[in-house]
Amino acid sequence: MTGDTTQLDWILSHERSRPDAVWLTQPMDSGVIRDITFACALDEARRMAAHLASRGFPPGSRIAIFSKNTAWWLIADLAIWIAGHVSVPIYPTLTPESIRKILEHSETRLVFVGKLDRYSEMAPGLPDELPRVTLPLSPPEAALDGVRSWDEIISSTQPIEGAPRRTPDELATIIYTSGSTGDPKGAMHSFHSMCAIAVLTGVFGFRADDRMISYLPLAHVAERALLETTTFKVGFHVYFSESLATFANDLRRARPTIFGSVPRLWQKLQEGVLAKMPASRLALLLRIPIMGSVVARKVREGLGLDQARKLVTGSAPTPAELVSWYRALGINIGEIYGMTENFVLSHISMTGQERTGWVGTPAPGVVAKLSEEGEVLVKSPAVMLGYYKNKALSR
Helix, strand or coil: CCCCCCHHHHHHHHHHHCCCCEEEEEECHHHCEEEEEHHHHHHHHHHHHHHHHHCCCCCCCEEEEECCCCHHHHHHHHHHHHCCCEEEEECCCCCHHHHHHHHHHCCEEEEEECCCCCHHHHHHHCCCCCCEEECCCCCHHHCCCCCEEHHHHHHCCCCCCCCCCCCCCCEEEEEECCCCCCCCCEEEEEHHHHHHHHHHHHHCCCCCCCEEEECCCCCCHHHHHHHHHHHHHHCCEEEECCCCCCHHHHHHHHCCCEEEECHHHHHHHHHHHHHHCCHHHHHHHHCCCCHHHHHHHHHHHHHCCCCCCEEEECCCCCCHHHHHHHHHCCCCEEEEECCHHHCCCCEECCCCCCCCCCCCEECCCCEEEECCCCCEEEECCCCCCEECCCCHHHC
16 A cells, blocks of 8 residues: 555545446346446445435444445445445354344444345344345345335435545454454454555556456455455456356356455365366366367366466365366466454465465565464554454454
């Protein structure tokens, strides 16, 4: 990040310079695909921000986003920031008890309810007195009496004009950890710590004509860092997946130039290939001169990864044999390592230097060393401000 700019400044610059460029592509109901330009997305964000401002919440109030990935997840995040508030992502698969605990701990003032599976099972986690707004594609049962919809609000609200600013040191979001080592902890990230991840746009050569597909939860730090913040910076085209059942088709439609996943999904993609061609036959064909390169290209096309030039994996170790299998197809996967607390800006595999079982070197601006106890110590410009309401653990 340079100067005092934030991701809000970045996205507003795309609104000014590329208003008619398609930014987001969202599958809708009945097979309809909707393209959303920068101008359209920011117009909706400005209108919703005006609505949030009209509610009279104190500056820096927490506003939750409870939804699977959609275009309106990103637009709602922008609306929250334009209105001067702080976003609190809620995982779309939590138990009612966990949802309520996060909402109460963060002192959330309003929640955006979006696309969700099993909504009726999770709904008891939303306090009755908590104001809510339903996003497009939200479950019909979320539209309770007195709950206004996104479309209704933006159609009747004038947008905030000009170039709203947030300063780098302001709190931007509170990302709750999974709670694998106890109760979920709210990692507080400023605009500065979030924007530090933008260094990877230069390292990986992100461009405005790149494409990514958003399907890993936006409530998780990885998608916020490697997709949301980077598209705010560069303005590349983001496609959304409709569902797990349609993911293969969604991936082929997007044909991403940059793609990241987790070991389990890499395995699922492999299983899909091997369901059509036995592993022994594929291995034999790949060893045949000329034929092997043709087969590998066909497999990459079938996966929708034929145009991907940067591929990464993370969240857990990826089996060496799986990495080798993809490498034989011309798909070189590099591992990446990071944490919620440092907004994923820790270790990366540089393009052309991918090695099996290696998470790479410290990212630019990052310093790492081993403690006497063998712990990995990381100093990163993306380190959080601390845990919300937990000074003892923030030291």
